Amino acid sequence: MDAKTDTFFVSTLTEALQQLKNIPDLKVAAGCTSYGKTPDGTGIKLPRSTLFIKHIPELQIIDRKERYVEFGAAVSLNRILELGKKRIPAFFYDAVSSVASHNIRNLATIGGNTCRSDHKMSLFAPLLAMDAKLEFKSALETIQIPLSKFVSVPEGFLLSKIHMPVEDWTTALFRRLGPAYEISPLSVSFAFLADTSKGYLGDMSAAFCGPVSVKSREMENSIIGSRLPLSEKDIESVLQKASQIYDAEAEKSHKACPPILKEQYINLLHYALKTLL
Numbered sequence: 001m002d003a004k005t006d007t008f009f010v011s012t013l014t015e016a017l018q019q020l021k022n023i024p025d026l027k028v029a030a031g032c033t034s035y036g037k038t039p040d041g042t043g044i045k046l047p048r049s050t051l052f053i054k055h056i057p058e059l060q061i062i063d064r065k066e067r068y069v070e071f072g073a074a075v076s077l078n079r080i081l082e083l084g085k086k087r088i089p090a091f092f093y094d095a096v097s098s099v100a101s102h103n104i105r106n107l108a109t110i111g112g113n114t115c116r117s118d119h120k121m122s123l124f125a126p127l128l129a130m131d132a133k134l135e136f137k138s139a140l141e142t143i144q145i146p147l148s149k150f151v152s153v154p155e156g157f158l159l160s161k162i163h164m165p166v167e168d169w170t171t172a173l174f175r176r177l178g179p180a181y182e183i184s185p186l187s188v189s190f191a192f193l194a195d196t197s198k199g200y201l202g203d204m205s206a207a208f209c210g211p212v213s214v215k216s217r218e219m220e221n222s223i224i225g226s227r228l229p230l231s232e233k234d235i236e237s238v239l240q241k242a243s244q245i246y247d248a249e250a251e252k253s254h255k256a257c258p259p260i261l262k263e264q265y266i267n268l269l270h271y272a273l274k275t276l277l
């Protein structure tokens with residue numbers, strides 16, 4: 001750890017929220033797996049004032065009901081995998097197992113995976129496709145933000161909970177592209193959910209996230225209700241909309257996104273739509 005860092009360890013959520021209120025510029029850290037090394041390579045380069053929240057019991061809770069699962073923000077990725085493929089959606093299980101190595105997943109938390117604002121990490125697309133909601137707490141209030149509206153952690157707040165709706169999708173797909181078990185500007189993830197019954201596309205949700213985040217209800221609505229299998233004309237029309245939406249999001253992000261990402265998004269969406277029968 002950097003010698004110049006002030007570190008704060010707390011054992012309850014109330015204490016953590018008080019520290020956030022009282023100490024200016026205090027930054028939250030959970031598993032610390034996304035921080036770089038110090039220049040001499042012997043420690044972790046943390047912000048100047050760091051509040052460790054990984055071991056707060058209130059942030060370790062997993063609450064599983066029939067229609068949703070709620071994860072405390074400091075739940076480690078390996079604890080999610082311990083639930084098994086039958087107790088969380090199988091495509092989400094695959095997404096969690098795609099993150100880093102077993103050892104890193106012992107430290108890495110679902111909250112840390114969601115909160116990074118410069119690059120959407122591997123679990124962002126599946127959580128976005130499921131319409132997850134984030135609960136943030138400060139010393140004074142608790143607010144909920146749909147993941148689709150999340151930009152960055154509000155000042156003075158920490159992420160306390162992730163509410164993940166669980167539905168019976170007939171098609172559920174997760175893919176990640178870019179280097180395996182690490183994050184680079186080429187790391188993206190794609191999640192595609194669809195409900196197909198009686199020969200029609202009843203519902204659909206598709207998210208592609210990395211340097212940019214793309215999900216459009218308008219695009220999804222343009223094809224929901226179509227007869228299956230989808231015609232080439234229908235697919236072509238959705239892909240054209242998807243292409244325009246991607247361009248708009250990439251422009252809004254003000255980032256130099258590698259051009260191959262757009263191609264990958266369109267190809268993945270094309271592939272997913274073709275699988276619907």
Ligand SMILES: Cc1cc2nc3c(=O)[nH]c(=O)nc-3n(C[C@H](O)[C@H](O)[C@H](O)COP(=O)(O)OP(=O)(O)OC[C@H]3O[C@@H](n4cnc5c(N)ncnc54)[C@H](O)[C@@H]3O)c2cc1C
Nearest residue numbers: 030031032033034100108109112113115121122159181182
């Ligand atoms: C070798 C290696 C491979 C990796 N491979 C992958 C990969 O394949 N896919 C992937 O997605 N990631 C990968 N990562 C990155 C990282 O391990 C994960 O994204 C992890 O889930 C981050 O969680 P964390 O608890 O360590 O977050 P931290 O590093 O502690 O924090 C990450 C960010 O989130 C903020 N934060 C954390 N918790 C909260 C909270 N409760 N409230 C508010 N803000 C919060 C922190 O301030 C920080 O900005 C890899 C890392 C390493 C070292």
